[in-house]
Amino acid sequence: MVALPARARLYVYAVIALGGVLLCRFFPLESFRKPGLFLGLLALSSITSVFKVNLPLARTGGSTMSVSYAVDFASLLLLGPNETMLVAAASAYSQCTFRIKERNPFHRTLFSMACLIITVQAAGTVYAALGGLPGRVDFGTLATPLVGAATTYFVINTLTIATAIALSTRLSIVKIWNENFLWSAPSYFVGAGAAAVATWMVVGLSGHWLALAPLAAAPLYLTYRTYKVYLGRIEDEQRHVSEMADLHLATIEALALAIDAKDQTSQSHIRRVQLYAAEVARAMGMSENDIQGVKTAALLHDIGKLAVPEHILSKPGPLTPEEFQKIRAHPKVGADIVSSVPFPYPVAPLILNHHERWDGKGYPAGLRGNDIPLGARILAVVDYFDALMADRPYHKAMGFDAAVGLLQQEAGKGLDPSVVMKFIDLLPALQADAVKLDQSIRKPAPAEKLPAVGGPATGLTPEPSKKNVFDDIALAHREIYALYEIAQAMGTSLGVSDTMALITAKLSNLVPFSCAALFLYDEETEMLRCRFATGTDADIVQQVSVQSGEGLTGWVARNRRPLVNARPSADLEAAGLPSTTTSLQSALVCPLLFNERFIGTLSVYHVDAAFYRDDHRRLLDRVSEQAAAVINNSMLFEQTQEDSLTDPLTGLPNTRFLFMHLTRELARAERLKSEISLMVMDLDHFKEINDSHGHHVGDRALCEVARVLRAAIRPYDICVRYAGDEFIVVLSGCGADEAEQKRQELQNNIDEVFFEARPGKRLALGISVGTAVFPQDGESYEALLATADSRMYQDKSGRKRRDSAQQIPRPSAYPELSEFDIQRAVAGIL
Numbered sequence: 144m145v146a147l148p149a150r151a152r153l154y155v156y157a158v159i160a161l162g163g164v165l166l167c168r169f170f171p172l173e174s175f176r177k178p179g180l181f182l183g184l185l186a187l188s189s190i191t192s193v194f195k196v197n198l199p200l201a202r203t204g205g206s207t208m209s210v211s212y213a214v215d216f217a218s219l220l221l222l223g224p225n226e227t228m229l230v231a232a233a234s235a236y237s238q239c240t241f242r243i244k245e246r247n248p249f250h251r252t253l254f255s256m257a258c259l260i261i262t263v264q265a266a267g268t269v270y271a272a273l274g275g276l277p278g279r280v281d282f283g284t285l286a287t288p289l290v291g292a293a294t295t296y297f298v299i300n301t302l303t304i305a306t307a308i309a310l311s312t313r314l315s316i317v318k319i320w321n322e323n324f325l326w327s328a329p330s331y332f333v334g335a336g337a338a339a340v341a342t343w344m345v346v347g348l349s350g351h352w353l354a355l356a357p358l359a360a361a362p363l364y365l366t367y368r369t370y371k372v373y374l375g376r377i378e379d380e381q382r383h384v385s386e387m388a389d390l391h392l393a394t395i396e397a398l399a400l401a402i403d404a405k406d407q408t409s410q411s412h413i414r415r416v417q418l419y420a421a422e423v424a425r426a427m428g429m430s431e432n433d434i435q436g437v438k439t440a441a442l443l444h445d446i447g448k449l450a451v452p453e454h455i456l457s458k459p460g461p462l463t464p465e466e467f468q469k470i471r472a473h474p475k476v477g478a479d480i481v482s483s484v485p486f487p488y489p490v491a492p493l494i495l496n497h498h499e500r501w502d503g504k505g506y507p508a509g510l511r512g513n514d515i516p517l518g519a520r521i522l523a524v525v526d527y528f529d530a531l532m533a534d535r536p537y538h539k540a541m542g543f544d545a546a547v548g549l550l551q552q553e554a555g556k557g558l559d560p561s562v563v564m565k566f567i568d569l570l571p572a573l574q575a576d577a578v579k580l581d582q583s584i585r586k587p588a589p590a591e592k593l594p595a596v597g598g599p600a601t602g603l604t605p606e607p608s609k610k611n612v613f614d615d616i617a618l619a620h621r622e623i624y625a626l627y628e629i630a631q632a633m634g635t636s637l638g639v640s641d642t643m644a645l646i647t648a649k650l651s652n653l654v655p656f657s658c659a660a661l662f663l664y665d666e667e668t669e670m671l672r673c674r675f676a677t678g679t680d681a682d683i684v685q686q687v688s689v690q691s692g693e694g695l696t697g698w699v700a701r702n703r704r705p706l707v708n709a710r711p712s713a714d715l716e717a718a719g720l721p722s723t724t725t726s727l728q729s730a731l732v733c734p735l736l737f738n739e740r741f742i743g744t745l746s747v748y749h750v751d752a753a754f755y756r757d758d759h760r761r762l763l764d765r766v767s768e769q770a771a772a773v774i775n776n777s778m779l780f781e782q783t784q785e786d787s788l789t790d791p792l793t794g795l796p797n798t799r800f801l802f803m804h805l806t807r808e809l810a811r812a813e814r815l816k817s818e819i820s821l822m823v824m825d826l827d828h829f830k831e832i833n834d835s836h837g838h839h840v841g842d843r844a845l846c847e848v849a850r851v852l853r854a855a856i857r858p859y860d861i862c863v864r865y866a867g868d869e870f871i872v873v874l875s876g877c878g879a880d881e882a883e884q885k886r887q888e889l890q891n892n893i894d895e896v897f898f899e900a901r902p903g904k905r906l907a908l909g910i911s912v913g914t915a916v917f918p919q920d921g922e923s924y925e926a927l928l929a930t931a932d933s934r935m936y937q938d939k940s941g942r943k944r945r946d947s948a949q950q951i952p953r954p955s956a957y958p959e960l961s962e963f964d965i966q967r968a969v970a971g972i973l
Contacts, residue, residue, distance in 0.1 A: 148313065151310035154307060154310050155254050155307060158257050159253050161257065161261055162256065162257025162260040165228070166260055169224065169225045169228065170229075171229075177222065184214060184217065184218040184230050185233055187214050188211045188214040188234040189234055189236075190237075191211040191213075191234070192234040192235070192238040211238065212331065213338050214230070214234070214338075215231045215259070215263065216293070216296065218230045218231075219266060219270065219277070219292065219338075220270075220280070220338055220342040221278055221345060222277055223278075224266070224267025224270075228260045231256075231259035231263045232256040234259070235252070235255040235256040235258070236252060236255075239252040239256075258304060261299060262296055262299040262303070265295050265296075266292045266293075266295045269288075270288045270289075270292035273287050273288035274287065275288030280343045285339060289335055289339055290335075293332050296331060297331040297332075302320060304324070305319045305320040305323065313429065313431065314430055395442055396413075396442050398446075399413055399445075399446065400413055411580065412533060413442060415525075415580065417441035419525035419528070419529070420437050420438065420440075420518075421434055421438045422569055423524070423565055423566050426565050426569060427517065427521065427562065427565060429517065429518070432487070432488045433489065433518060435488050436489045436490050436518060439488070439490050440497070440519075441522060441525075443494060444522055444526065446476075446477040446480055446494070447474055447475065447477030447478070448477075450469075450473060451473055471506045474495050474506070474507055475495065475507050477495070478491045481494055489516070489518070493516055493519045493522060495508075496510060499511075500556070500558075501515070501520070501558055502556050502557065504557075505557070523557075524562045527550070527553070528550055528566070531545075532546050550563055550566075550567065638780070639674055639675065639777040639778060639781055640674075644675075646770055647659045650766060653766065654759045654762050654763050654766075656749055657679040657727060658678035658679045659745075659746065659747045660673050660677075660681070660684045660687075660748070661673070661676075661743060661744075661774070662689075662744045662746065663742065663743040663774075663778070664741055664742055664743045669690060670689070670690055671689050671690075671691065671743065674743075679750060680727055680748075684727075687720065689717040694715075694716065695732050695746070696714055696732060696746065699734050700744065703741060705734065705760050705764060707731055707755050707759070708752075708754070710729075711725060711728070711729070712727075714730075727750060728751060729748065729752055729753055729754045730748045730749075731746070731748075732744050733763045733764055733766075734767065735774060736771055737775040742771060742774065742775055745763065745770060747763065787799065790863075792842055792846065793845055793864050795849050796861055796862075796863045796864075797863065800861075801861070801865070801871060804873065805821070805873060806924065809917060809922075809923075809924065813922075818876065818918070818919075819873065819877070819916070819917040820873075820882035820914055820915070820916050820917075821871065821873055821914070821915050821916075821928065822871065822872040822874070822885070822889075822931060823865070823869065823870075823871055823912070823928065823932045824852075824889070824910045824911065824912050825910065825935055826844070826908065826910055827908070827909040827911060827942065829841060829845075829867075832900070840900045840901070843900075845864070847896060847898055849862070849864065851892050851893055852892075852893075855888060855892050856874070860872065860873060860874050861873050871928075871931075879916045879919070882914045886912045889910070890909070890910055893910045894909055896908050911936075911938040912935060913933065913934030913936070913938055915930035
């Protein structure tokens with residue numbers, strides 16, 4: 144009863160109440176005039192009510208029609224309306240209780256009994272008004288009251304039931320009556336005629352009427368059998384039509400779910416939207432026909448997204464104006480597709496307008512308020528809410544309270560406030576139904592057979608069983624988009640580490656991992672060294688360096704084939720690291736090939752044993768194909784960048800690198816209030832070395848000085864070849880005293896070098912050094928360099944004066960040694 148609309152409930156209560164009033168008002172309190180006849184008719188009516196036919200029309204909700212009407216009408220002619228209403232009420236109870244497919248609710252049984260009480264009293268009143276007398280049959284005067292009573296009986300009985308059905312289904316009363324009951328009129332008049340014949344037999348033939356009773360029953364039985372066969376065929380045809388309609392709807396639903404899977408939404412989304420929309424439409428008072436249209440539109444509302452490119456649908460960030468125009472086209476495309484299907488209810492208008500806004504700022508037509516079809520307004524609310532509650536590429540799922548709050552905030556702006564209010568009122572019950580729906584969709588998948596640990600990915604690894612075809616569609620589209628994202632990310636960075644950071648960030652959407660690593664191959668040494676690692680035990684993996692052919696990485700390098708579910712500790716053992724230090728249990732390693740040249744491996748690891756499948760191998764292979772070219776380009780870029788910042792002769796950083804480094808260090812020192820020392824150095828007598836021994840000897844001298852300087856400074860300090868025979872050393876965190884000590888140390892180290900220009904020809908080397916300290920001697924790169932340069936020339940002048948005073952020989956002053964002198968020295972003759 145609660146499921147009925149309010150108006151239908153009021154009507155049912157009113158009919159039951161009226162029937163009860165009539166029963167009390169006209170109940171035959173005095174003794175029955177013919178108790179035997181009354182009991183016989185009561186029993187006969189109850190028995191014949193079992194002989195009924197089901198009305199096959201769906202809207203009647205299991206209504207039936209029986210031949211007990213003729214007995215009731217005969218009772219009316221014999222006993223009058225007061226006793227007959229008891230007979231009719233008993234037949235109604237019997238008809239609603241026995242031989243039924245589903246048990247009728249109590250209010251429905253009471254309603255049926257009340258309907259017949261009202262009908263009998265109305266028919267009896269008309270019969271008496273037209274001159275009919277109970278218990279008397281005169282065929283000369285019976286025709287008019289008989290037809291009047293039969294007509295009244297038919298109209299009142301069918302109209303009261305039709306009104307209840309119309310109010311329950313929100314359809315037209317006239318339409319319900321015409322489609323469901325008008326065709327049954329002949330049976331009422333045939334039954335009335337049979338009742339008149341039976342009455343004449345009982346009254347006119349006295350004791351002989353029982354022999355002729357079959358003559359009166361024959362028309363009733365023929366009518367019953369005719370309707371039984373006819374309605375049975377109609378029911379079969381309607382069952383077939385219903386099955387075909389269900390088949391068509393299931394086909395539509397399957398296609399809609401496949402389309403929804405492309406949009407990276409779960410298959411339960413579209414079913415929830417359909418459930419929500421149908422219940423809200425019913426609560427808003429829409430007719431059953433329109434509710435069916437809303438349910439179908441809920442399935443197909445996003446069919447137009449077939450015309451939207453995949454990368455736009457899956458884009459996680461904001462859309463460009465051009466991309467948004469593509470999205471705005473999908474309601475029109477969907478409506479055009481659906482408009483060619485002859486649905487018996489409105490569907491295309493709902494699809495066309497489900498993105499219109501209450502304030503008129505929606506699309507495609509900019510409709511406002513009630514100009515938007517109610518079904519489209521309902522779809523907009525429920526689709527918006529379900530989208531807020533689910534993970535999408537462009538946002539994370541909201542909590543229930545936040546989603547309801549946003550829904551209320553949009554009421555009166557983008558959404559119809561009355562629909563929002565109704566939807567929020569229904570939400571607790573709807574969410575309970577949605578949970579049951581989700582549970583019915585999820586089915587346990589059969590157990591998967593794990594592939595052999597460490598087996599090569601030759602395609603023989605068993606494929607995991609498919610849980611759901613729509614999940615497979617969604618997975619395929621996610622793979623495409625993830626590969627597209629990786630391809631996009633690859634072009635946004637030039638360095639190897641930055642490129643790998645971007646690749647691994649996107650790779651997790653395709654191939655889950657606990658740790659990911661890149662190994663690069665050195666063709667000269669045939670070694671593979673880990674260049675990049677991220678995730679669990681990344682610090683351990685980054686220490687791995689293996690020979691080609693050793694460990695997992697070496698095996699892949701030698702065989703150019705991937706490995707699936709190999710043992711990660713094999714690489715640690717090959718690199719001489721303790722294998723017990725890692726929690727990684729399974730590895731997937733793919734080769735990186737560029738122009739058929741092996742450049743390294745891309746490896747992913749997981750803490751679960753035997754985690755990876757052949758699908759993972761296939762996807763990582765695809766990523767490796769794209770990544771190989773980009774990583775190769777990144778390696779070339781880094782090499783080029785290193786060359787641009789490195790002096791090709793000495794291998795020291797060059798002036799460009801000095802400027803970058805010193806700018807960064809000065810800013811850091813200023814922020815931390817620390818000191819930096821800058822030393823400018825010049826190689827003494829370098830021009831004489833070039834002039835006397837050639838530039839190639841001068842180059843060797845520069846390399847020797849560079850080697851000594853680089854060995855004498857801390858790892859985080861830098862030594863730069865500035866220009867020609869000048870070097871610059873930058874000491875971070877060093878004040879004047881430490882810088883002076885370091886200056887003397889460097890000069891002593893160079894002074895101790897005896898450079899051999901050629902066999903037997905040794906030269907003494909020396910450097911002049913000038914030091915400047917930040918911030919005492921300057922706060923800029925230029926000021927420090929100028930100060931240090933000036934002090935270097937002062938030091939050079941001082942060293943020259945000391946050399947002259949001490950008469951230290953110049954590089955060219957060492958005596959020439961002949962080959963004979965060298966051989967004598969080797970023999971020990973000095």
